[in-house]
Amino acid sequence: MEASTYLENDYYSEPHFTVFKVPEWRAKLYTFLSVNVWGNIPSPIQRKLSSKYASVYDKPFSKRFIKTYIRINYSDKNYLDKFKPPFGKSDFGSFQDFFIREFKELPKNDVPFVWPCEGLLCDKGKVSDIEKSRVKSDDRTITTIFGTLDSTIPKEYTFTNVFLHNKNYHRIHAPVNGTISRIQHIPGDLIVLRPWIYKQNPSLPAFRNERYNVDITDDKGRTWYLSIVGGPAVRTIELAKPIKVGGSIKKMEEIALFYLGSTCCMASPEAPKWHSKNTFVEVGATY
Template identity: 70%
Template sequence: MMKSITEYYSDPGFTVFKVPKWRAKCYKFLSVDVWGNVPSPLQRRLSSWYSSFYDKSFSKRIIKHYVKLNYSDKDYLEKFKPPKGKTSFESFQDFFIREFKELPDYDSPYVWPCEGLLCEEKKVGDLNFVKVKSDVRSVSTVFGLTEDDIPKEYSFTNVFLHNKNYHRIHAPIDGTITRLQHIPGDLVVLRPWIYKENPSLPAFRNERYNIDITDNNNKVWHISIVGGPAVGTIELAQGIELGQSVQRLQELSLFYLGSTCCMAAPLSPRYHGPNTFVEMGTPY
């Protein structure tokens, strides 16, 4: 496994919570069968209302305590800058969508698009079908495609972004955007440890943006940016349009609270497996 690069990340570890099976079933019931049956528009309104508190100026007082609690490096925040050209973090949301002062860059043509826990990694052909609201869906459903649209030898990965993680998604390769798609949906809980048999279940039913990037070898990399509870917005970066060329590490989107990023790629990860931490910009 590749070791984390501490030049950019002082606290790259991620605890995989050992949730007892009975408790996981309870959490799943509350997420899928209770909250999941609330009409999607109402889920979004409640999530937007909740997330609005983090846009208030008083919420910036949380930042100092949050950093102290979650990162052992007292200078962690010095690696980042406020978003959108601001000179200071004016709210907790500003901290949540922080930008790197300098993007990590490694000598690899293929990089991870985000930071977080790699909670699932399998060949597309080895993934089971998932039942969602009485519909049986293949992994291609995550990306808004039909079953045979993604080759079975492709590798499916799902990275869960904890609240403490960096919440911007970047291009994993050089290429051209050949498809953009928004799929409305639910906002069930993303925590993978409460879905024992299928940690990617929320990606099959939640609201998401799908982006296809065709690389210089004419291979398509499918990326799905999945929202969760309290996600007020998934925002595409400026210039992310159909037919637009993108460079490796170019920003694709950001989340306002909570997220998961799925990818179906023609290559398998070389240094990471399930339940390991991946860092944006490190070799895929």
């Protein structure tokens, strides 16, 4: 899979990462291990194992790896200067603090619609064109991801799926001004998120993994559907405290954060202006 960036030098952060080209046989093996082996372990056990694994990153000793991780994964060695520790902390007390870092100053963009997160745009298309997925002998359409009926999301809406690598900024922000019209938690599995192992169906994990769905009704009365999807080692998805049904939300206001890896799907009445499948997007960039 080839991945490119749009105006890479203008990025406020550094969303790009190495996208591996996985041979067909290896992709099938990884898919089998993720879906048929790990995916058949009861979901509560998956979450328990993931939580235990994730807890390692909460330990104080893990903060020693932050500088090395930055040196290996970012071309900008002063990358961390754009961020601050989470929740008002004075320093990064663990590697998990680095994962859920906050911008010192959010990117500014005067356009009406922005990307809610950063990462690889691994899937994109009209809602009517995205193929079904078979999950545990059950064919599911794209609306399954968002927990809605097939007739709820207009077929002409655009579906996007952004995969957040471990190195990416792990907070989700509102793509538009509006009112929160629905919040839904869907328990599920925690199969591997990495899209390149699923080849023709990179959004497969979003059909079956645990997720929070948040709908935003914009000023024109149109609904923007967001699905915040967890994966292995994701201890939890945490909604921002001000987020509630009926509450107003401003563009770029925080919606949620991930503890470790994640994916963010969206079904929107607008189509991205500049980005195509397999390009990198950045939170706050023009949608």
